[in-house]
Amino acid sequence: MIESHPTIEELVDYAHGELSAPDDAAVHAHLAECSSCADAHTEEVALTQLLRAHAGAEEREMPVAVAAGVREAITRRPAFGWERLQAALRPALVLPVAAALAVALYFGFNTWRGTGRSTPIDAAYYIDSHAAMAANASFGQEAPAPLTLTSDTTPDETH
Amino acid sequence: MEQQAFLERAMEQYGKATYNFAYRLTRNEADARDLTQEAFIRVYKAWKSFKPGTSFLSWIYRIVTNLHRDELRRRKGRYLEEIPEAGEPQEYGGGRPLAVAPIEEYVEGHLSEPVSKALAGLSSEQREIVLLADIEGCSYQEIGQIVGCSVGTVRSRLHRARGQLRKLVTRYMKSST
Numbered sequence: 001m002i003e004s005h006p007t008i009e010e011l012v013d014y015a016h017g018e019l020s021a022p023d024d025a026a027v028h029a030h031l032a033e034c035s036s037c038a039d040a041h042t043e044e045v046a047l048t049q050l051l052r053a054h055a056g057a058e059e060r061e062m063p064v065a066v067a068a069g070v071r072e073a074i075t076r077r078p079a080f081g082w083e084r085l086q087a088a089l090r091p092a093l094v095l096p097v098a099a100a101l102a103v104a105l106y107f108g109f110n111t112w113r114g115t116g117r118s119t120p121i122d123a124a125y126y127i128d129s130h131a132a133m134a135a136n137a138s139f140g141q142e143a144p145a146p147l148t149l150t151s152d153t154t155p156d157e158t159h
Numbered sequence: 160m161e162q163q164a165f166l167e168r169a170m171e172q173y174g175k176a177t178y179n180f181a182y183r184l185t186r187n188e189a190d191a192r193d194l195t196q197e198a199f200i201r202v203y204k205a206w207k208s209f210k211p212g213t214s215f216l217s218w219i220y221r222i223v224t225n226l227h228r229d230e231l232r233r234r235k236g237r238y239l240e241e242i243p244e245a246g247e248p249q250e251y252g253g254g255r256p257l258a259v260a261p262i263e264e265y266v267e268g269h270l271s272e273p274v275s276k277a278l279a280g281l282s283s284e285q286r287e288i289v290l291l292a293d294i295e296g297c298s299y300q301e302i303g304q305i306v307g308c309s310v311g312t313v314r315s316r317l318h319r320a321r322g323q324l325r326k327l328v329t330r331y332m333k334s335s336t
Contacts (some may be wrong), residue, residue: 008318008322009314009318012317012318012321013314016292016298016299016317017298018298018299018314043325044321047293047321047324047325047328048293050274050328051274051278051289051293051294051324052293052294054271054274054275054278055179055183055290055294057271058179058182058183058271058275059175059179060175060178060179060182061175061178062170062174062175062177062178062195063178063192065192066174066178066192066195066196066199067170067174067199069192069196070166070170070196070199070200070203073196073200074163074166074200074203
């Protein structure tokens, strides 16, 4: 409840119809009796009137080009769902994507074959193969030295 | 083509109000055109989110305000101002209103420049609030919904903006006489 002179803020709120009903009634009653507050209120109202009159004098129609621009923009943009999918599947876009995918698949597959799996030949193959070579050697020939599978290297081999 | 019809109706009924609001915010015809155009494109795209029975103007003003803020942020607050020189007629994108009330003629002739300069002297945030409260006649609650703040913040911003505006109008009116 406003008991003394209303503040400028209260007068602004009053002018905008934003005070609570009891405060609005109190300010209304006060303005009828207090000329200085009534003058301050008149100034606030005059400022709003000035702004409105300025806005009214400046008012103009929306340029035709704006509506035309909106229509053009929305027809240029594909809408949603199927139309958007169709637009995404245009040949100009699909062909390079398909080519890139094919290249990636080809090289990716070969890389996978080259590094991901080892050749399935085990050591027993070599042992059997060399044993057979020794058995088949003719009498005049010296049989090949027996094969030793080792990962060790002698110091001489490294120098 | 319900969506298209919605857009056409919105532009027909609210195009002028939206454009003028955008112009008052930006003080620039080219920016106002771009802002209005983008706002209606958003309306078209988001037309289903509009709740019938609520204020379309509040909705589109909110869109315009947000777009304007985004643009200001993008340009780092450097908006081109198109304040005409003294005595130089303003360019109008559309037709002038046919009927002009006497007070508007008076303001246009004598007070337009000081008020225009005073409004331009406010920060963008203050100008938003003054335009919505004093020119558009929105309630504090509506303004809060449009600019995305509480009623208390609207109230304090409006008081500060009007205080600033009073000083600026007085100063420019004195300097123009």
